[in-house]
Amino acid sequence: MLSKARTNVPLVSGELTTKEVGGFPVWEVFTQKKEPDAHLHAGSLSAPDASFAQQFAREHYGQDQECTSLWVGLREIFTCDTGGLETYEVFVQWKAGDKHEHVGEVEAASGAEAKIKGAEQFVGDKTNCSMWVAPISKLTKINSATDMIWRETTKQEYRLAKGYSRIVRQKWDALRAKKAVDAYQEEDLKDTF
Amino acid sequence: MSASANVEVNIKDCETADPEKLAVFEKHISDGGLIEPNDWMPEAYRTLMLRMAEHHANSEIVGALPEGEWITRAPSLLRKLALTAKVQDEVGHGQMLYEVAQDLGKSRNAMLRDLITGVTKYHNCFNYPCPTWADICMIAWLIDGAAILNQGTLAHGSFGPYIRTMRRINMEEAFHFKHGEDMVLTLMSGTAKQKKMAQEAFDRWWDPSLAFFGPNDRPDERERPAMKWRMKTATNDELRQKFVNRFAPAAMATGLVINVCKKDENGLVISATPDPKLKLNEETGNWDFTQPDWDEFFKVIRGNGPCNKDRLALRRFSYEQGEWVRRAILDGSTEKPCNN
Ligand SMILES: [Fe+2]
């Protein structure tokens, strides 16, 4: 009766015999839950290149939880001081423990300048914040209007807690009612017969 | 699915830390402050946090193994969809936690390899068998329920990346738990055969659920680094009591009986008798209960449980089989490993 599905897996122990390949670089992912909310840092992932990073980000951060837009970028681009003249997205973590949130964009000649401009425009004299800036040319943006992220084609309630509240309540009610009836019938039989 | 209950650390490191910096750090934490990866932290904090996140990550991906085996045998399309989503979530939790741990200084590859070769551990409860569909129901209800209790307190910890991960994970655990409750209620409102299957699975999982929170508290639990530095905010025994208070009456309301069980070396129950201690203690307001079999717990954690070898063998199998894929992705070489 125990599972036989995996019995062909050999029981080996000790050191691994495979040679390991190098590690994957780390990517940062931002998601927007709904319009017009700010993009919030959802987390990071390891992926070999931009196209894998996008796939993993969609699968992991986009399809587990509903979102309307998703941005992915190599971790380095958020802290890098170099770069050319272009638009930079600015993200601020207002205090330790918070997520970095998208606050706006600046035009700058480099990452370093973007940080200065970003601080002037969005942070002001607030202290203890952490700021990331990312050149938009290096950030991949996926929009659900043109490119599906959350699978809307099938109902997704089965993967959310709220999808079960009603049915669970009904089952508890039915179970309790049945118990009450059983108890009543037992009493009934005792008293009457 | 579960967080590390007990990871020890050598606190000698912290004695060698700059005493002034350490004092500022500890004041910051006791004032409710949070730590981000770039902040100064004693080496012992970094090590302990890394081990906690790594153990937690290991548990998430090993926990998905027994559940994954049941996807093809789920009793309905809806259950199959939900179980697939749960397994995907759990592996996702592992991925997020490996990222947290990696940022503290150990590579993902090293962590995945240490798990397979037994250098590091995963949660003990995944060393028990899941012989029936009802085991899947009980895991989702009891173990994920226990994980929510535990992780709810971990979300008030002191390390930013870990607590952010806990908050996100807990939203998904809530689905696992609710789905588990639905499945248990389905069985317990069903036929005599379904109820029997549920009771037998409950007997297998009640003890591991109690043991889920880790061994009994030591007298100086709150002075130890994990609690002093607010990585944990509740003790094992406090969480266990909370769990029993919540789940014992619920289980009985469904018609389940809480038994004290003896198990054979395959993890299957050979005798079950109602827990003689189980009752609501009017004085304390808590439910009294029989402690899990700690001798058995330590035996299993040392590697001698019913499923330790199978779990690691399966993990090793997928890791080794996947090596050529990882290599092909990274350097374009498609040569398959010679040992396969
Ligand atoms: Fe879970």
Ligand SMILES: [Fe+2]
């Ligand atoms: Fe999980």
